[in-house]
Amino acid sequence: MNQFWQLSSALALITLFAPHVQAQNFGPRSWKSYVPGDGRAVSAASKSAVDEAPLAEEDLPPIVAGNARARTIQTSAVKPGAMPRAQHELTSYYDDNDNNTIPPAPADFTGKQDDGSTQYYDPAASQPFDPGIATMGDIGCATACDACQLNDGCGDVCCCCPTRNFARIEYLMWWGRGRALPPLVTTSFDGTDMAEAGVLGLFSTTILYGNNDIGTDWRSGGRLTLGHQLDAEGAWTAVGRFYGLGDSTDSYHAESATGSPILARPFFNALLLQQDALLVAFPGVSTDGVIDIQSRSSMLGADAFVRHAWAGSDCWQVDLLGGYQFSRLDDSLEIRNSELVLLDPQAIFPPNTTISMRDYFRTKNEFHGGVLGLAADFYRGPWTLSLLGKMAIGNQRQSVTIEGGTLIAPEVGPAVQSPNGLLARSTNIGQYSRDVFTFVPEANFTLAYQQNNWTFTMGYSFLYWNDVAWAGDQIDTRVNLSNPVIGDQVPAFAFRDTDFWLQGISFGVEFNF
Structure with a gap:
């Protein structure tokens, strides 16, 4: 009995002091x-x-x-x-x-x-x-x-305060598909017959400029990206980007003070139905011949879209995005030539007549469209791998301007001007435009390293346009030299387009605030 009371007392004490x-x-x-x-x-x-x-x-x-x-x-x-x-x-x-x-x-x-x-x-x-x-x-x-x-x-990172805005600036090193040019300047061996000098397809003729793609070198540019979180949870974010590349230029210059070497501008003679050439420098006929060609292309773009968090975990996230995209691709090609005519075999120009000629082609491609896509981020410590894929679909306004002109200045008497060049003549001179359905896909891969509120990035981008009009493609090398025109109305204008792509790497810095 005493043992029972001792055990009961112990249990009571344990129960009483258990919380303590x-x-x-x-x-x-x-x-x-x-x-x-x-x-x-x-x-x-x-x-x-x-x-x-x-x-x-x-x-x-x-x-x-x-x-x-x-x-x-x-x-x-x-x-x-x-x-x-x-x-x-x-x-x-x-x-x-x-x-x-x-x-x-x-x-x-x-x-x-x-x-x-x-x-x-x-x-x-x-x-x-x-x-x-x-x-x-x-x-x-x-x-x-x-x-x-x-x-x-997902690895160790610096713990920072939540941010709702970011700004990123990037240096771009991009290159793209070249722009095609027809043969524009030719030469021939000294001693070549005048009727064959510079004519395409002959053994004695060499193409000096054209018949290739230009603008394939890399170009410098920049891209600015701004973002703002629309809600406290971070599910919605507005993003705006503006990017541009430096002009892609290509030039050619040739001159012949004595007529040697021979300089010529090739074309297809619509009256003779055969290849022909305009002589700019030929011994005993034309001296002081000069040919200058300038090509320039520019590119800029912008887009604005909203990202919405779709799926993810601690280490990754996938967003849906939708918005608006704009881009503009411009291109121009100018061909100038001048010569001093000593003797015109056809007796059209008096001796010592200076002839200056100009052909000018310019195109603009302005795109406006809607964009849909996906963005994914993968986190590992201070490192983030970001993937962006989107497709823009919309309208592209294509505009073409063609100008020509010739100045004939005899040694004696007033100069005479004509609206005709060689490849830009009354049959194709003017301004033209059209609207075409265009799609512009884009892919981006970015590796980022975060240090406090600063992030350093390196990435790769690829953009594609399915329908672009370039200046060189608008040239019709068929020429009817009759004035007024008798026979075929050439050179003629018709929209000619091709696809185009840009790709390259980028280096940037971002600040989160």
Whole structure:
């Protein structure tokens, strides 16, 4: 009986002081804390337990994270449109004996006491578990970025405050498909018969310029990208880009003071139905012959779209995007030649007559359309691999301008002007335009390294247009020299187009704010 009363007394004492024994926590104890939207801390065995806890959030002390160990608090300066790479959680471990933190307990967290109460606490009342790991700091983000290195499951990164805007500037090194030119300048061996000099298809004729593609060299350019997060959750982001390339130029110059070497401009004679050539320099006939050719192409574009977070996890995210795209591709080709006629075998021009001629072709391709696409980001520590693929579909306005002219200045008497050049004549001179359905796909790959609120990027881009009009393609090399024109109305104008692509690498810097 005495043993029974002794056992009963011991059980009663244990029952009476059990809460205090638990509070002393002689062994490792841990609570997992979840931070609601208002910054208060709730602790329990699981988030569901917190959700089921009867305590109201206003009854909980505000979290002061001065000495708590942050595990998945904001792990990077989240770009606008990028979902946070981890939920806002806080994990701390405390020894209630001396108020010092101790190593983590096993994964079986205990958040409710045996009496059913839910534990909550003020993390600032404890020392940090690992002094080598910086604390969360001021949640108000007084500084641009903490110097901490935390692991969110995707590698270590600097933990920064959330950002809602970013600006990126990039240097572009791009190159594209060349622009075709017909044969424009020829020469022949000295001693070649005048009727055969410079004529295409003959053994004695060499093409000096043309009959190839120009504009294949790389070009420098720039791209500016601006972004703004539209909502607090980061699910919607507006992005605008503007990009342009330096002009692609190509030039050719040839001169012959004495007529040797022979210089000529080839064409197809529509009256004779055979290849022919306009002599610019030929011994004893034309001297001081000069041919100058200038080609210039420019490119610029812009787009504006909205990105919406579609799927993702801590380490990756895929967005849908839609918006508007603009691009403009311009091209021009100018051919000038002059000569001093010593002797005209056809007796059309008196001796010592100076003849200057000009042909000018210019095209514009202006695209407006809607764009749809996908964007994906893959995170690993401070590194991010970004993929962008989109398709723009819309209308492209193509415009062509053709101008010509000839100035004939005899040694004696007034000069005479004509609107006809050689390849630009009354039959094709003018301004023309049309609208064509065009699609413009684009692909981008970007590797980024983040350091605090700065990000450094290197990438590759590819763009394609299925329908582009270039200046050289608008040249009709068939020429009817009769004036007024008798017979075929050539050269004639007809829209001629081709596809075009651009690709290249980029180097940039981005600031998140």
